Amino acid sequence: MSITIDPYTAVPKYYQLASILRQKIEEGEWQPRSPIPSERQLEVMYHISRTTIREAIDSLVQQGFLYREHGRGTFVSPRKLQKGWMELTSFSEDLLKRGMQPGQIIRSLTQVIPPVNVLKRLELAPGSTVCRIERIRLADGTPIGLQTSYLALGTGQEITLEDLESSGSLYRILSDKFNIHPSEADETLEVTLATPQEAELLDIPPGAPLLLSERVLFSQERHPIEYVKILYRGDRYQYYTHLKRRE
Amino acid sequence: MSITIDPYTAVPKYYQLASILRQKIEEGEWQPRSPIPSERQLEVMYHISRTTIREAIDSLVQQGFLYREHGRGTFVSPRKLQKGWMELTSFSEDLLKRGMQPGQIIRSLTQVIPPVNVLKRLELAPGSTVCRIERIRLADGTPIGLQTSYLALGTGQEITLEDLESSGSLYRILSDKFNIHPSEADETLEVTLATPQEAELLDIPPGAPLLLSERVLFSQERHPIEYVKILYRGDRYQYYTHLKRRE
DNA sequence: CTGGTAATGTGGTCACTACCAGTTATATTA
DNA sequence: TAATATAACTGGTAGTGACCACATTACCAG
The missing domain is CATH 3.40.1410.10 (Chorismate lyase-like)
Incomplete structure (x- = not known):
């Protein structure tokens, strides 16, 4: 898992970004309930458009890693909700x-x-x-x-x-x-x-x-x-x- | 539930569109496994940008009402999958x-x-x-x-x-x-x-x-x-x- | 000290544009 | 006729730019 976005791979950028963000969450670099960088900041940090940023964050919100608060920011879900996502497993x-x-x-x-x-x-x-x-x-x-x-x-x-x-x-x-x-x-x-x-x-x-x-x-x-x-x-x-x- | 998009209401357009589409599915106007109009067609039909169209469709796919097939179209999920969505209920x-x-x-x-x-x-x-x-x-x-x-x-x-x-x-x-x-x-x-x-x-x-x-x-x-x-x-x-x- | 206000930063919505990547039907060619 | 190329679809990804709604902060007037 890289720490930068590679524009030349077949892997979509939003997916690469989502992986990077998920890693930071799972490794504890971003603590539960603390805010992640704002969408505008991420835009500058990774040289990606906000559209793509939001697509990445959307998927992580959907998976329960992050949650948004309008006007405040996007935050890391507390541990409890990160694991055991309702999954179809064998x-x-x-x-x-x-x-x-x-x-x-x-x-x-x-x-x-x-x-x-x-x-x-x-x-x-x-x-x-x-x-x-x-x-x-x-x-x-x-x-x-x-x-x-x-x-x-x-x-x-x-x-x-x-x-x-x-x-x-x-x-x-x-x-x-x-x-x-x-x-x-x-x-x-x-x-x-x-x-x-x-x-x-x-x-x-x-x-x-x-x-x-x-x-x-x-x-x-x-x-x-x-x-x-x-x-x-x-x-x-x-x-x-x-x-x-x-x- | 209206059948057109009202641009003056506080309700987001993508949400209005999603409601319209969901209604057509639930009322059986669009049969299971049959394709719904393409995103470009919906763009013309409702005078909404494709961004918004996709946002509406995304949510319905997420909820299991629709499924996409790349290059072919977007289709209505068979009945079995429409109901009983994994819900948190009292x-x-x-x-x-x-x-x-x-x-x-x-x-x-x-x-x-x-x-x-x-x-x-x-x-x-x-x-x-x-x-x-x-x-x-x-x-x-x-x-x-x-x-x-x-x-x-x-x-x-x-x-x-x-x-x-x-x-x-x-x-x-x-x-x-x-x-x-x-x-x-x-x-x-x-x-x-x-x-x-x-x-x-x-x-x-x-x-x-x-x-x-x-x-x-x-x-x-x-x-x-x-x-x-x-x-x-x-x-x-x-x-x-x-x-x-x-x- | 209190309450209002304006500035600023956040996510939310939306339009327009462009191009990529699969699928399918049609036209073309051998 | 059968194989092949092509055109015309489909959804998928991505950038830019704009404005709205909400939250927080700092500042100011009372």
Whole structure:
């Protein structure tokens, strides 16, 4: 990450500036609640137009790093709000962020005709086949969740056991191999109790409370990509989210 | 909602335009996945500069109503993604959106010195007093959750029983009476089991699974306002979010 | 000391301009 | 006819210049 703007690279200037500013925030050079240089000052400092400055600041405000006060200035958000931005993350990313080591036991990888509710959520025609992946998810080596994914892939697109075992993260495979970039998701959370089978796999007593997450993942083009159901051990998992009020 | 831009009002043009476009989307005039007029066309249609057009479209893209494709156009997001935007909502708002009637039984409203972990989350000095509200939350008349709020109000700011009973929504009181506008929140969700007291209040058997939500609410100025803990009946409540991937 | 006022600095809005970078349809050419 | 080039779109990035709305400060009159 440079400390000046390079006008000859393909990277947009507003993006370069945003990176520079974010770095100063993350490294603590600019303390929480203190003002950053004004837009006119930044204009001189980096020889960029105010239009571009504002575009950079806009994105950081959007991401919660900065906040503006009309007539006063632009300020660094207090730590609390900098991290844990409401992000769509994969299981692996999620766990790594919490400082735990993600792992998995792949139970099956098959082509199946999914249940109708799954078909509906994936906006597929009845009888369509999808790729189903069953995995036990591990945190620091111990089971933490049971995950069942249904993937709506294009014809010819296929995920192999090797892909899964080498990368671990489904999102990475989608991105690298198929150029599908997860963008948004709808998720519901509720409470259930473990069936004997689930209890066995998760190494908990039958009837223990579980956190059930159901998520439909959408690509950048807003096509449903994946329906995934995860049963988390209630005693070992906490769901975190950051909410923003509209307007 | 007008259908033309009024240059003489205090409402910014980009905001007026965004409202017009959003209306056309919500009323179905523009169908999902179909392109909206190009930015150059809108420039002519509404006699607004492209800068302003893009600002309006930006906000709608941000809110998930539209999506852009470089070189192709700007399109209406499919229905699925238009609604249920990841919003910070109050309990009442939340329930109303699900088509249920919110209600409450106020169990207590007192000034207390909260537990240390609450003080910490509210960034208050040890020994500070806050307003505590205990409520049983109802959906269509039946108990659905136990809510305990700790409010960090300014000196002289006070919430009365009448306020609560007449409005029902704490967010509305904060907004109307104190000019405090909830903006963001950190929330965690986990699973617990009902204690005998909790079970009694929620009309469920002791040991029944509950969804425990803990939320810290922040004002526009990023000051912590409220720490609230809600125990939801596991059999009657489902949590919903919409996630977006960063970048 | 108090209250008003003007200067100055901040972010907010908007117009106009230019060019770049993808996409698509059409015309051209082999 | 089929491949290729081109023109005419689309959104993306960037600069300049202007004025507005709000906050803070310093100064002045009472």
